Amino acid sequence: MKIKDIAKIADVSVATVSRVLNGANNVSNETKEKVLKVINKYDYKPDKIATSLRRKRTGMYAVIFSVKGGRVLEDTYSTKFLKGVLNFFSKKGLKLIVDIHEHGNILEYYKDIIKSKIVDGFILLDIRKNDERVELLNKENFPYVVIGRNNENNFVFVDSDNVSGAYMAIKHLSQIKCKKILYISGNKGIPVSDQRLVGVKNAESDLKVQVDVQYADFDEQKTVEILKSILKKGFDYDGIFCASDLMAYSAMKFLQGLDIKIPIVGYDNIPLSEFVGLTTVDQNIAKIGYSAAQAVHSLANNEDAVSLVVPSKLIKRKSTLNFNF
DNA sequence: GCTCTATAAACGCTGCCTGT
DNA sequence: ACAGGCAGCGTTTATAGAGC
Known part of the structure; x- marks a missing residue:
């Protein structure tokens, strides 16, 4: 079942179905209801691949953990943080890729993800002074938000106080x-x-x-x-x-x-x-995660995002x- | 007939343009 | 204001054509 089929059954154009799906305001209530009825009847879900192709966005974001001899994802900091991130993303119907970078060049790893366009943005962890990932992402003009701050702060960050x-x-x-x-x-x-x-x-x-x-x-x-x-x-x-x-x-x-x-x-x-x-x-790690997700989503959608310092207790x-x- | 290359079509959806 | 038509997103696959 695709948008064309829905349009045919509902006796409207493909564009109208698309408008209904995306909540556009220039559709009459009558038409909207008619289309929604067909959508519900056939349990139609838009093809994400096609949507991504057209929108040039996947609705996916990435958090990459790095292995540097220490523990990775075995602490409650990580889980609380991810919970906050997911809280925002799932609310928005977005997906999160959580990966661990273990071997090879970290920049090549990021470059690969940027070029292949599988995600719309990154949340950067373990920020370092003069972080080379920041330099790369700025150069590529790719959306990202940093957890923490460094000596440069030439990025949007969410940090604990x-x-x-x-x-x-x-x-x-x-x-x-x-x-x-x-x-x-x-x-x-x-x-x-x-x-x-x-x-x-x-x-x-x-x-x-x-x-x-x-x-x-x-x-x-x-x-x-x-x-x-x-x-x-x-x-x-x-x-x-x-x-x-x-x-x-x-x-x-x-x-x-x-x-x-x-x-x-x-x-x-x-x-x-x-x-x-x-x-x-x-x-308040969960809030830091939630705010970072919110910020990177804004940036990926060409909206402004401001840096934030979350108070501790x-x-x-x-x-x-x-x-x- | 076979292999290789160039071009077209297809995938499903959305945003712009146009018409009423 | 509402709704339809269509280009075009980027890649793969099908098809046509060329050369042997």
Whole structure:
């Protein structure tokens, strides 16, 4: 069953059926009803391939995860994010391609997708400084939205407010009378870490607390190693802030094993943090995903899209309660 | 007859143009 | 304002024609 058949049965032109299908306003209610009746009777669905051919758009978008030795799609950050993205796309009848780039040249991989036109746009994850994907997509004038920011920001982005998120964490520790705080950061030099460090530093000077920074690359084992080496020299911190919940959890377990009681704040609000009672910063990942999907869809349809910073929220739990020294 | 190349038609749909 | 006609989207497949 195709549009031509519907037109014939409904006794209208093919163009009229197309107008009805696409909700054009220049069709009389009478004609619209007549056409819809036939469409419903035969359960007609427009051919997506033909529509794409004509519109030069597929209604599909892509999110590409990269494998860089770490975990991919095994964390709740990814699933919460994808849920937000899909929430928007499914509402609009659009489709999402989720892929993992593992081998070969990343630019060739993106070029291939751009040239073959299988998607209308990208949502970029793990943005780097001077990211080569950005350069390529700008050159090709291909629609995309970035999750996060970098040193250039010559693109539309949706980012979590890492600066205020980190600030809130330190502020909370300061409010429970911590004076000397250990901040265990993620990878040095990547945008997320830079932004959180800004928040930490702002809080440090505003709130008159001391914060020492160590880098553990978002790695649980490295977090423990750092604690071990500090303990050797004498541990005099009265609060710990970690750049992820997993890091915070491993720090918590390790110090508990040594019978050291100290307030700890994590980041991300993964389900584990609720389970173990970890105070943490919630980034509202689902909203970030939803907004990014909305923005890339606008761009693909030649509409404007504005960048957005989504506020974070501190979730207080028992890892920082009852510590009023 | 066979192989190779050039051209046309086909796929289903939508947007522009035209007519009432 | 409403509705019909038709080009054209990009690629594959069919057909015609040329050369051997």
